Amino acid sequence: xxxSPITKILGIKYPIIQASLNWLTDAKFVAAVSNAxxxxxxxPNAGKTSPDQDATEMLKKQIAEAKKLTDKPFAVNMIVNxxxxxAYPDKTFKAAFDAGVRIFILSGAIxxxxxxxxxxxxxxxxxxxxxxxxxxxxxxxxxxxxxLIATGYDEGGIIPTTGLGTFxxxxxxxxxxxxxxxxxxxIMDVRGVRAAFxxxxxxxxxxxxxxxxxxxxxxxxAKQKIIDxxxxxxxxxxxxxxxxxxxxxxxxxxxxxNGVKDTYxxxxxxxxxxxxxxxxxxxxGVISIDVGINDIHDIKSVKEVVDEMMQDFEN
Ligand SMILES: Cc1cc2nc3c(=O)[nH]c(=O)nc-3n(C[C@H](O)[C@H](O)[C@H](O)COP(=O)(O)O)c2cc1C
Numbered sequence: 001x002x003x004s005p006i007t008k009i010l011g012i013k014y015p016i017i018q019a020s021l022n023w024l025t026d027a028k029f030v031a032a033v034s035n036a037x038x039x040x041x042x043x044p045n046a047g048k049t050s051p052d053q054d055a056t057e058m059l060k061k062q063i064a065e066a067k068k069l070t071d072k073p074f075a076v077n078m079i080v081n082x083x084x085x086x087a088y089p090d091k092t093f094k095a096a097f098d099a100g101v102r103i104f105i106l107s108g109a110i111x112x113x114x115x116x117x118x119x120x121x122x123x124x125x126x127x128x129x130x131x132x133x134x135x136x137x138x139x140x141x142x143x144x145x146x147x148l149i150a151t152g153y154d155e156g157g158i159i160p161t162t163g164l165g166t167f168x169x170x171x172x173x174x175x176x177x178x179x180x181x182x183x184x185x186x187i188m189d190v191r192g193v194r195a196a197f198x199x200x201x202x203x204x205x206x207x208x209x210x211x212x213x214x215x216x217x218x219x220x221x222a223k224q225k226i227i228d229x230x231x232x233x234x235x236x237x238x239x240x241x242x243x244x245x246x247x248x249x250x251x252x253x254x255x256x257x258n259g260v261k262d263t264y265x266x267x268x269x270x271x272x273x274x275x276x277x278x279x280x281x282x283x284x285g286v287i288s289i290d291v292g293i294n295d296i297h298d299i300k301s302v303k304e305v306v307d308e309m310m311q312d313f314e315n
């Protein structure tokens with residue numbers, strides 16, 4: 001049986017973290033992951049059903065609700081757009097900290113002021129650089145980050161523009177630092193978990209596979225669409241985003257291939273993943289998934305996913 005320092009650092013049973021899935025997260029889902037022995041994560045628009053709702057107020061409600069559903073730890077994710085991006089992630093951090101959250105996952109740029117604030121609060125800090133780099137990993141380590149996430153191009157969501165796959169990214173980051181590294185990108189089942197650990201990861205960060213679970217709030221239509229699709233149905237809709245084909249994705253893919261530079265902005269203006277994935281309007285917006293979807297054949301419970309992936313670990 002394997003063990004990992006991640007479980008001790010986070011106070012969880014298994015070294016599996018549910019990746020931030022933005023709109024597709026809520027208290028029920030996150031609590032289900034934590035109750036299954038992993039660590040759930042509330043994403044930036046957790047629990048919201050409309051862009052008009054205030055994200056911070058909704059986050060506070062989701063944290064309170066999750067605390068009713070689990071006594072296990074869960075995290076809150078914030079996106080940091082640049083080295084100077086402080087005000088918004090700081091507001092989210094303070095709201096979540098006041099509500100009792102003590103584990104934070106920052107995705108994006110390194111903002112030393114924010115990192116220091118989170119570490120000074122006594123919280124645990126997990127960092128995911130969008131384009132994982134040796135330089136960024138080393139800097140994050142010196143700033144007191146507890147766990148690094150090494151994400152490969154195989155992932156769903158906003159993908160690394162470097163194009164480096166999960167198999168090259170994990171060992172590159174593992175070899176650069178002494179802190180534990182969690183692997184992400186295309187991990188669909190226990191084979192992916194074993195591969196990540198063989199490459200030196202000490203945990204896994206799983207997004208797409210968790211979308212197709214009973215407890216996830218993604219629409220049934222989108223879950224079924226993922227099951228019915230293969231990687232051959234996937235297109236790049238912008239330099240850093242892929243989608244299952246639909247009329248909008250096809251249009252963006254064509255424009256992107258023809259050199260129109262603002263397709264990312266267009267995907268955002270169309271609501272990103274919300275219309276198709278949350279609302280079930282499959283022809284609208286982005287159906288964001290990783291390149292491992294061939295291995296998703298059915299809707300499982302969160303616990304089934306965790307148990308299958310974590311079968312080598314002590315329980
Ligand atoms: C629909 C969707 C939404 C995502 N939203 C976020 C987000 O808000 N913040 C973030 O850091 N990562 C986000 N991600 C990326 C995940 O955190 C993670 O890197 C990725 O899902 C892991 O790879 P996998 O999907 O291959 O398991 C998202 C991914 C997907 C599929």
